[in-house]
Amino acid sequence: MIRDETSAVAYCQSLTADLPSLSSVSSAIRLSGGLVNYVFRISPVPAFAGQETLILKHYAPFLARHNEVAFSQARYHVEKEALKLVHGVLNGNSRVKVPRVFHEDDQRHVLIMEDAGSDVVSLLDAFKISCKKFDWDSDAVSRLADQISFLTKTLSGIVASELSPIFENAALWKILNEFVYPSLGPKAIESQVSELEKLVATCTPYLPPKPDDPSRCFVMGDLWPSSILIDPHSGNIWVIDWECARFADVTSDMSHLCANLWVMEHNPDVFQAGPLRTLQAKSFSVIFPSPAVFLSCLSLVTAHCTHS
Numbered sequence: 001m002i003r004d005e006t007s008a009v010a011y012c013q014s015l016t017a018d019l020p021s022l023s024s025v026s027s028a029i030r031l032s033g034g035l036v037n038y039v040f041r042i043s044p045v046p047a048f049a050g051q052e053t054l055i056l057k058h059y060a061p062f063l064a065r066h067n068e069v070a071f072s073q074a075r076y077h078v079e080k081e082a083l084k085l086v087h088g089v090l091n092g093n094s095r096v097k098v099p100r101v102f103h104e105d106d107q108r109h110v111l112i113m114e115d116a117g118s119d120v121v122s123l124l125d126a127f128k129i130s131c132k133k134f135d136w137d138s139d140a141v142s143r144l145a146d147q148i149s150f151l152t153k154t155l156s157g158i159v160a161s162e163l164s165p166i167f168e169n170a171a172l173w174k175i176l177n178e179f180v181y182p183s184l185g186p187k188a189i190e191s192q193v194s195e196l197e198k199l200v201a202t203c204t205p206y207l208p209p210k211p212d213d214p215s216r217c218f219v220m221g222d223l224w225p226s227s228i229l230i231d232p233h234s235g236n237i238w239v240i241d242w243e244c245a246r247f248a249d250v251t252s253d254m255s256h257l258c259a260n261l262w263v264m265e266h267n268p269d270v271f272q273a274g275p276l277r278t279l280q281a282k283s284f285s286v287i288f289p290s291p292a293v294f295l296s297c298l299s300l301v302t303a304h305c306t307h308s
Helices: 005-013 074-090 138-156 164-168 170-183 190-206 252-265 273-284 291-301
Strands: 028-030 038-042 054-058 101-105 110-114 217-219 228-230 237-239 246-248
Touching: 005 028, 005 038, 005 054, 074 101, 074 110, 074 138, 074 164, 138 217, 138 237, 138 252, 138 273, 164 246, 217 252, 252 273
Parallel strands: none
Antiparallel strands: 028 038, 038 054, 054 110, 101 110, 217 246, 228 237
């Protein structure tokens, strides 16, 4: 079990036969935000495949932050296959990236993958008033909306295949719906529902038609502000944490993201409401869910941003 920095280093040093260049890792830093998995940044010396740092992710048979809650390790296989599938489809696109998988251990449920770097900022943090790394003018917001649109459109082109059973995610969605989402704590939004319904009604006439079989659209499954990392130097984005990937309604990812952005916008003491409003509008114009899907997402994610 890899639960701390010492065991992460020991694991790397045990890879002498398979990946001898990683056996020289002498330090590991556990990264914050690991509700579900144990995640570490490791530093191989010399650099591995041109990478000075890598990410080691261990999928334990329980929630990392709640060890008493058993959690199927099938999520390891979901993320492994999703990363390889999406990386291949993106085909080296520089605007939107997903981590490359360098090492997979099906027995111990460990992935070692590309690191987006220590300078990247999550979308959640990038829109905080306290963050000074970004100037969210109209051009910057438009670029971000285009990148997110590119991702969702690319994913929607992936059709079901022999990998489909891997992405059913039954055990993962059971634990998310029964434990993770409720544990975030409800936040009253009744006073804002009328405003939301007006927004949905305004956008609905412009919705693109849904495909005949929406279950065949590949979605990231957990597209919220902490899964999108922005490089402050290039403006490119990384999308991480793919263990919720599945075939679902074509609007699922944008529903989830826009619901989070809506919650952030309604916390103007913490987040930059103006740019967030612009990002939502540009995202809505690309693909927008039915009112029922959006409201359902909002009920699940309303605590994500304000309690992170």
